[in-house]
Amino acid sequence: MTTPFPKSPTFMTIDEPFRFEGDLYDLEVEGQIPAELDGTFFSVGPDQAFPPKLGDSNPFNGDGFVRAFRIKDGHCDLQLRYVMTQRLAAERAARKGLFGHYRNPFTDDPSVKHLSRAVANTNVVAHNGLLLAMKEDAQPYAMDLQTLETKELYTWNGQMTATTFTAHPKIDPATGELFGYAYAAKGEASDDIAVYAFDKHGKKTWEVWFKSPYPGMIHDCAISENYLILPLIPQVMSLDRIKAGGIIFQWEPSLEQKYIVIPRGGEAKDVRVFSAPNAMPGHVVNAFDDNGKLYLDLPVALDNVFWFFPEAGGKFPPPGSFGTEVTRWCFDMNDKHSKAVPSVMSRMAAEFPHCDDRYVGRPYKYGFMQASDMSKPYNPERAGPIMGFFFNTLLTMDMSTGAATTWFAGDTSSTQEPVFAPKSATAAEGEGYVLSIVNRRAEHRSDLVILDAQRMQDGPVATVKLPVRLKYGIHGNWLPTSR
C-alpha cells in the first residue's frame, strides 16, 4: 500500500483501520463466564482494507470483517476474518482501492465493472447451516459457520433474483423460516421492492414484487405471526445524482415515514401503506399482531442521523448527536385511513435493539439495547474525541412500560450492539445474558462484557479481555450450539 489512510472521522480514533485477521485462543477472563453459555457470538463491521480510491469514504463503505467469539465451559476463543468478497480480492490483487463512492458504481475503476460491489459488512445471520454476511445494497456472502471461510456470493441457489437483499432478515422461531426483502431490487435507485421467504432448508416459500411509495432506504423489517412490515426512511436515492458522481442518499425533510405492511404469503395487491410525519425509523425491536391490530416497536429518531447523507442544502446532524424515541406503532388493519398511531415508550437515546429471538413476531416483554447517555461523564483527554456513532450504556427495557435497567460502561469507554443469549432453550423470556464488545478508548483496546440481562445494574459477570482493538462493528447475533 503506497497511499496512507485519510485522517477523517471514518478512519480515526477507535475506527482506525485494523486489517488483522487471526485467532485468539482462550482469552483472559475477569469474573466468570456462566457455565450455561454455549454458543457463538458472531458480529461484523466495516474495516476498509485499502485507502478509498476517491480520498475519503463514509463508515458504511468498509470491507466486511467478522468477529466470532466461541464460548463453552467458561472459556472464550475469538476468530477474526474478512469476508473475502470479489471486491476485496480485486483490491488485494491491485494493492489499492478500486471502488468509488458508497453505492455509486459510476465512480469505480473500469477494471471492476463486472464484479459485485458487495462489502457484506452490516450483519451476520446463521440460516440453513450457513453464516450469511449481509449488506442491503448487494446479495449476501455465504461463509462456513465454523471456519469462517467465504464460500460464495449467495442467491439461495438462484432462487433469489433481486440484485440486493436486506441485512436484517427475520427468522420465525416456530418454523425457522427466514423472511427478507430487497429494495432497489432492480439496480441502484430503482423503486422496486421484492419480498422473500425461505424455509429452514433454504427453499423459497414466498416471493412478491411491488413498487415503493418513494425510492427511499428500507433498512430493517419486522414480522408478526401474520404480517411483514417494511419501514421506509425519508433518505431518498437518485440515479441522476450518482451518475453525476454524487451521493446516493439525500435526506428529504418534507417526506413522511411510510410503513409498508403485507400479509405473510400475500400478493402485491395486498400491500398496505401506513403514514406518519417525517422522522427516521431505526432498528426493529419486535412486532406482533392481535385481533386485527399490528404493533411494531422501534426507536424513531426525530431527525436524520446520517451526517454523510445530508439534506439538499447540505444540512447534516453533528456526529455524536443522537436522539430517539422508542416508539410502539399501532397499525389498525381495519382502519381505512392508514394512519400509523404512535405511543412513545421511552425517550432514552437507545438504538441497536434485540429481543429474545425465541419471541420474534410474538407478544413479548424485553428489549436489549445500547444508549447514548450524554448526561454521563466522558473524558476526551484520555479517550479521544467522539467522531462517529457513540454509545456508552447497555440496557434491558421492559417493553410493556418503557422502564429500563442500565449499565454505564465508563468515561473512557463506548459500547457496541448488545446481543441476548438465553440461559437455555427452555429458560423464561429474558432469562439470560447480554453480550457486547466494549471499546476501551484510552487503551486502544476492547473487551467483551457479559451481563445478567435481569441485573444490568450489577455490571458484567464476566469481562473477556482482548489484547486487540475491535473497531465499531454494526450488527451481530448469538447462535447457541444447540440450534
Ligand SMILES: [Fe+2]
Ligand atoms: Fe442495521
